[in-house]
Amino acid sequence: MPSFWENIRMPEATDERESGANIAEAGDMAAYVSFPPPSAGTSLPAIIVVQEAFGANQHIQKVADGFAAEGYVAVAPALFHRNERNPNPMLGYTPDDFDAAVNTYMPALTGQGIIADINATIDYLQRTYPRTRGQNIGIVGYCMGGRVVYLAASSCSGLSAGVCYYGGAILAPYSDGVTPIDGTGNISIPLMGNFGETDGNPTPADVSQIEAALDAAGKSYDFKMYSGAGHGFNCNDRDSYDQAAADDAQARTVAFFNEHLK
Numbered sequence: 001m002p003s004f005w006e007n008i009r010m011p012e013a014t015d016e017r018e019s020g021a022n023i024a025e026a027g028d029m030a031a032y033v034s035f036p037p038p039s040a041g042t043s044l045p046a047i048i049v050v051q052e053a054f055g056a057n058q059h060i061q062k063v064a065d066g067f068a069a070e071g072y073v074a075v076a077p078a079l080f081h082r083n084e085r086n087p088n089p090m091l092g093y094t095p096d097d098f099d100a101a102v103n104t105y106m107p108a109l110t111g112q113g114i115i116a117d118i119n120a121t122i123d124y125l126q127r128t129y130p131r132t133r134g135q136n137i138g139i140v141g142y143c144m145g146g147r148v149v150y151l152a153a154s155s156c157s158g159l160s161a162g163v164c165y166y167g168g169a170i171l172a173p174y175s176d177g178v179t180p181i182d183g184t185g186n187i188s189i190p191l192m193g194n195f196g197e198t199d200g201n202p203t204p205a206d207v208s209q210i211e212a213a214l215d216a217a218g219k220s221y222d223f224k225m226y227s228g229a230g231h232g233f234n235c236n237d238r239d240s241y242d243q244a245a246a247d248d249a250q251a252r253t254v255a256f257f258n259e260h261l262k
Contacts, residue, residue: 006032033074035068047257049067136261137159150191154185159189191222
């Protein structure tokens with residue numbers, strides 16, 4: 001699929017927020033944009049593809065290309081852009097990469113910062129990129145990105161559907177105290193979830209707790225637990241890749257987006 005890198009301008013930081021804290025600073029957030037050829041039309045729905053803990057790397061770019069092949073403009077923002085040393089890391093899956101992801105990049109994320117990043121991406125799709133103006137926007141995230149999807153579903157306007165792949169730590173707070181599960185009552189979009197039975201984060205018990213919160217809040221969702229699959233089952237660059245689960249989850253996800261976005 002045709003693609004390019006975009007720099008999404010973040011709003012300038014101010015000290016006068018309702019929370020009393022800065023949630024975004026001046027600067028650019030890199031984003032990988034994959035799109036169908038011009039023959040697909042001039043006005044298309046969009047999907048925000050939220051990275052794993054390893055950045056908007058080659059795997060996430062391939063995931064975005066897959067959604068573009070289905071007729072969507074797919075945008076994968078680089079959520080580690082506040083790291084001054086490397087604002088757009090593209091890690092692999094070696095032990096050193098895992099160490100950098102877990103100990104360097106992920107701990108610096110905040111809930112308010114994530115909300116600002118997704119809002120900026122929505123604004124880009126609604127106001128800047130000409131082929132998606134006025135169109136529906138979905139969001140899908142993997143691993144760390146699944147947690148982002150759950151948070152965005154309750155905190156970011158302009159979304160029409162969300163898909164969470166094995167989102168870890170949905171029940172736990174970011175460093176600024178924002179906890180995705182706490183916003184369950186504010187979720188206003190249909191939500192899909194794809195999870196692995198042998199995953200350690202989220203465990204099946206965690207998923208059951210998330211389902212209970214959604215049920216108590218009367219929210220629409222469609223969760224599926226894949227027997228024998230573990231964390232990261234969708235990523236064919238990881239040892240945990242499970243092709244059968246990945247293929248089925250992708251088919252579910254595309255059908256879900258087709259229903260709610262097209």
